[in-house]
Amino acid sequence: MSTINETNYTLIEKQLASLIEGETNLIAILSNTSALLNDNLTQINWVGFYLIDNNELILGPFQGHPACVHIAIGKGVCGTAVSEDKTQLVEDVHTFPGHIACDANSKSEIVVPIHVNGEIIGVLDIDAPIKGRFNKKDAQGLQAIVSVLENQLAKH
Numbered sequence: 001m002s003t004i005n006e007t008n009y010t011l012i013e014k015q016l017a018s019l020i021e022g023e024t025n026l027i028a029i030l031s032n033t034s035a036l037l038n039d040n041l042t043q044i045n046w047v048g049f050y051l052i053d054n055n056e057l058i059l060g061p062f063q064g065h066p067a068c069v070h071i072a073i074g075k076g077v078c079g080t081a082v083s084e085d086k087t088q089l090v091e092d093v094h095t096f097p098g099h100i101a102c103d104a105n106s107k108s109e110i111v112v113p114i115h116v117n118g119e120i121i122g123v124l125d126i127d128a129p130i131k132g133r134f135n136k137k138d139a140q141g142l143q144a145i146v147s148v149l150e151n152q153l154a155k156h
Helices: 009-020 026-040 078-082 136-151
Strands: 046-053 057-062 071-072 089-091 108-116 118-128
Touching: 009 026, 009 046, 009 078, 009 136, 026 057, 057 118, 057 136, 071 078, 078 089, 078 108, 078 118, 089 136, 108 136, 118 136
Parallel strands: none
Antiparallel strands: 046 057, 046 118, 057 071, 089 108, 108 118
8 A cells, every 4th residue: 555645625625616606507616626535645646536427327517537538337447437336436347247448548536425315416426547646534535525516506
């Protein structure tokens, strides 16, 4: 396991809450969220969102290289996060059954489901070019950040 700088998720939560306060546009909220996370997380190569549309995940706002546009629910790490309705923490994507390789440089991944009014609307997806980049602290911190998003999105 590589030594990774400790991420101050509490600070990112506060910055995000301030950044999206009063905003109602989903694309604007998710765009700024992906930029904020990209600026504050080390050793990552992609951060963004997939949104459920017509019973599949469709690429949303992100930071990083071009990505897969369509992901079936239940397929890959993102689709599994939706079908199981739980955060997926994958130390080595090459050992994940059915992993979808949108970027050959990605080696680990974390995906957090996003809910509005009890319904999953999509996922936060973050990839890293090293194995074992994400741990339980990252999962807890990113789930708290998703809660900030969910609270803002539920207001409209």
